[in-house]
Amino acid sequence: MHLNPYGEDAVNLAAELANCRPKTAGELARRCRAAGLQVDGPFGPADLDRARSLLDAWERVVDAPDERTRAALLNRMLADSADHPRLTDHAGDGWHLHYRDDRRSPGALLGSLIAVGTALHLVGRGMHRLGRCAVADCSTIFADTTRTGRRRYCSHRCANRDAVRRHRARRNAAGDRAGSRT
Ligand SMILES: [Zn+2]
Numbered sequence: 001m002h003l004n005p006y007g008e009d010a011v012n013l014a015a016e017l018a019n020c021r022p023k024t025a026g027e028l029a030r031r032c033r034a035a036g037l038q039v040d041g042p043f044g045p046a047d048l049d050r051a052r053s054l055l056d057a058w059e060r061v062v063d064a065p066d067e068r069t070r071a072a073l074l075n076r077m078l079a080d081s082a083d084h085p086r087l088t089d090h091a092g093d094g095w096h097l098h099y100r101d102d103r104r105s106p107g108a109l110l111g112s113l114i115a116v117g118t119a120l121h122l123v124g125r126g127m128h129r130l131g132r133c134a135v136a137d138c139s140t141i142f143a144d145t146t147r148t149g150r151r152r153y154c155s156h157r158c159a160n161r162d163a164v165r166r167h168r169a170r171r172n173a174a175g176d177r178a179g180s181r182t
């Protein structure tokens with residue numbers, strides 16, 4: 001996975017892993033590779049532990065009450081996970097930046113990818129573009145990469161459920177008003 005300028009793939013991978021936590025190191029490896037993360041070494045139990053704690057930290061960034069807190073929490077993640085940026089042409093398909101030493105463990109690479117990708121996403125698209133679904137009983141996290149930046153739901157399904165709920169609430173309120181006149 002190459003970090004694109006807005007960190008979209010990385011922030012989406014973070015959301016995907018946070019929403020459905022990997023249970024084994026093998027599962028973590030499979031899902032990272034499926035998302036396009038290139039890592040040479042095998043994922044071990046230490047990498048799974050590291051992924052768990054970095055997803056916990058990342059969820060605190062998601063749930064931050066305001067922009068300054070969000071920035072402070074993410075800065076802490078960057079300090080813990082990222083090294084100085086460096087130019088690399090490791091795959092021979094063009095020069096790009098890596099925000100870590102390539103010899104680090106897969107868990108460490110994932111940490112720097114998620115921290116830097118989330119930072120690029122927030123500064124590029126807007127500090128508010130990370131959140132949880134607006135449906136009360138759904139806590140699914142999403143990164144808002146829409147054009148307008150006003151996404152509120154994790155899925156079409158949740159958006160439809162909420163539209164139905166609001167429609168019923170309006171109809172009931174109208175019914176109550178009609179009832180009170182008689
Ligand atoms: Zn690369």
Ligand SMILES: [Zn+2]
Pocket residue numbers: 133134135138139140153154155158
């Ligand atoms: Zn939802």
